[in-house]
Amino acid sequence: MAYETIIVDVEDHIAKVTLNRPDALNALNDQLLSELSDAMAGCQTNDKVRCIVIIGSEKAFAAGADIAMMKDKSFTEVFTEDLFGPETDAIVRVRKPVIAAVSGYALGGGCELAMMCDFIIASDTAKFGQPEINLGVMAGIGGTQRLTRAVGKAKAMDMNLTGRFMDAEEAERSGLVSRVVPAKKLMDEAMGAAEKIAEKSMISVMAVKEAVNRSFEMPLREGLLFERRVFHSLFATEDQKEGMAAFLEKREAQFRDR
């Protein structure tokens, strides 16, 4: 599939996916989300890809769902076509790790897309928000759910009800983003994190992703049991033997994803 609204570069085991609708500040429309979900599925099956980085432009990661596209839609249309449902499901189904590198605006669906990723690295220019309330609607792809889990009820209510933006410093303090770096260093920082992940055993990387995500779905007792059983199961891998032997022999581990 040839893409028009995203650019995908695969280099050194990392897929860099750039959102590319600069005229609309990377607003998410049907085409962009369907290209993105297709690209993510492609990354999952491409053995060369060990980590994915999603990035926007300097001014905007994404300024939300495309308002022009949605404006005249009826309830019947958005409900029956399940607007954005299948595409966003496909994005979160990817089992390889996904990092969002956010510079500038990450608003509405843009903030929600960033939160669909496994973690967010932000530039000091980043601004997060759920301003859908200003449009007479509300968040629809995670802004009341993932944001609440990330920053707690008080800030999630504040942002969703007032539509105010949260800057990078507040986002880091609140647990929405894992790191904040100067704008010029954003790409290096995100690629550096992706390279670190790409060096690990893909089996344990995917197991970590699955286990952390389960913590949002399960009661603690069940989550802890799931974690312990997956930990046990990693002893069936060659990479566990290699990783522990390498530590004791004081050398770098050579993981082979087995």
Ligand code: CO8
């Ligand atoms: N949709 C469509 N076009 C957009 C969007 C958007 N979300 N955001 C910006 N644009 C366009 C502008 O219309 C403008 O186009 P043009 O040059 O043709 O007039 C261009 O991008 C540049 O934007 P601005 O001139 O407004 O740039 P500023 O620097 O003045 O302002 C802002 C930047 C503050 C980001 C401003 O553009 C803004 O407020 N944008 C809208 C933010 C917003 O409300 N986002 C939420 C959208 S709704 C949503 O995301 C719902 C998601 C859930 C869907 C669930 C489905 C189930």
